[in-house]
Amino acid sequence: MKKKNVCSFVLAAAMMATLAGCGSSGASSAPAASAAGSASGSSASAGAIKIGGIGPITGSAAVYGLATRNGAQIALDEINAKGGLQFEMNYQDDEADAEKGVNAYHNLQDWGMQIVYGCTTTGSCVNVAAETYADRYFQLTPSASSTDVTAGKDNVFQVCFTDPGQGSTAADYVADQGLAQKVAVLYNNGDAYSTGIATAFAAEAAARGLEVVSNTTFPDDTNTDFSVQLNDAKTNGAELIFMPIYYTPASLVLNQAKNMGYSPIFFGGDGMDGILAMEGFDTSVAEGLMLMTPFNASADSAADFVSKYQAAYGETPNQFAADAYDCIYAIYNACEKAGVTADMSHEEVCDALIAAFTSPDFSVDGLTGTGMTWSANGEVSKAPMVVKVENGAYVTL
Structure with a gap:
């Protein structure tokens, strides 16, 4: 919210655009996942659905990318502990830079990504969304709030409010x-x-x-x-x-x-x-x-999430972290509804998740909204x- 270059309702000021990392250096995705925080070890298996995350984790906008990465990690840990569907996340640094965002996206493709989580900032997300649309990856952003992110793309959805x-x-x-x-x-x-x-x-x-x-x-x-x-x-x-x-x-x-x-x-x-x-x-x-x-x-409704976040990262989560948490649960709920499995191609996953998110009986109760639904243009409906x-x-x- 993102930077908006990130997403959603009035975002907090220290949040600025993001910085450098694996995406810009061309480094292999393995070290990038380790540095940026992949999902919990229990999910890093052949049977895990691979989520590729993109956002700034270094530089002046790192506060936003770190929040979206960390909030997503809390959700992934909870989901993987349930058993059933398992997820693995590889989170790449784009420094809130559009070109580096595309580089990060290509790194994640090489890693075997099936779903795109992000980008955190709008500028990066607009460029990456053009790629995901052409390549048919389902994409859900927690904080890139511009309508340019989703315009003309049936595969790109937002958890944040539009600008x-x-x-x-x-x-x-x-x-x-x-x-x-x-x-x-x-x-x-x-x-x-x-x-x-x-x-x-x-x-x-x-x-x-x-x-x-x-x-x-x-x-x-x-x-x-x-x-x-x-x-x-x-x-x-x-x-x-x-x-x-x-x-x-x-x-x-x-x-x-x-x-x-x-x-x-x-x-x-x-x-x-x-x-x-x-x-x-x-x-x-x-x-x-x-x-x-x-x-x-x-x-009161945020107490459990806030407690877990503070224990893991030593600070109080902001709206970006909460949107990220809701993002992962939305993906999880949609995967369950659509019967997505780890052996499906990213194109198959994309079609299945589009159908799930736009289904009239699909909604998500989260930290940032109750009964969240999505329209065919990717926009979320929830009360501010x-x-x-x-x-x-x-x-x-």
Whole structure:
């Protein structure tokens, strides 16, 4: 969410695009799987269905790829412990780079992949999806939220919200709740995820009678000075700033707004999830921040997953990890429904999973949604959730 270059509802800011690894080096898939984390040892057998994962596990966007890899691993461990269908995952690093994503994909083909899990970021996923469509691999992404990922491809599905859907839903929420009349939009014009959500938000806000008094951008997630954008919003009387950006730049925006004495409502998307866990970040600066996300780690329903994730990785899972967990269970449930076995070709698996995901009686209950269903265009249907930061924690609204 992904980067959007990743997926789904308002993502947390430190999540940025990903980095280097096996995919770019051309290294063999065996060491790549070991370094990136293949499925549990019990699944690495001749009778296991092979899932190839792609995402950034090094570099500035590694936080997203590591989350999607680790969340998937929790699910795989649980599934393989059940007996029955077994899965093996080889997760390749694409550094959130489109070309390296394709290299990673080819490495996974050589490994014998039957199902594609990923990519984590949109830019990489768009390029890989073109390959999987031509080669007939079923592909499910946890976080690549652009409609370009699935457009014209019957084999590519998303667990995250689409960018336009997230943007328009956010605008509807602001209007329905009467949060503000004058709103500003601040987004990354070099990121497809951020741009897609911002464009949809601005259009829906205008349609709902909200006044977009400031619409400013920045070029990439390494941007550190947001004084021009904040001053523009403040000068024009913005009561709320909508920021469909990742949590790293968002943390800087919040700090700079505080320093200049400007305190509008800040509203973000799923890419901002994770901001409270940033090392060295003063969470009091985020007090009152609102964001749309499909996952709240503080919810009772997430307790078991959060406990396992913390035990395995020493940190609280974010929305990317939860979407990843749901991705693997969706694949597992669809494989069971379709009768997929490890000896099937990837083309046979692809046809079977497309039929399962688009079946009217197929749904998945997960961490990020109950009764999740998929349309023929690969888009997921699930209800969004809005959380607000209160006393350094998310509170579901």
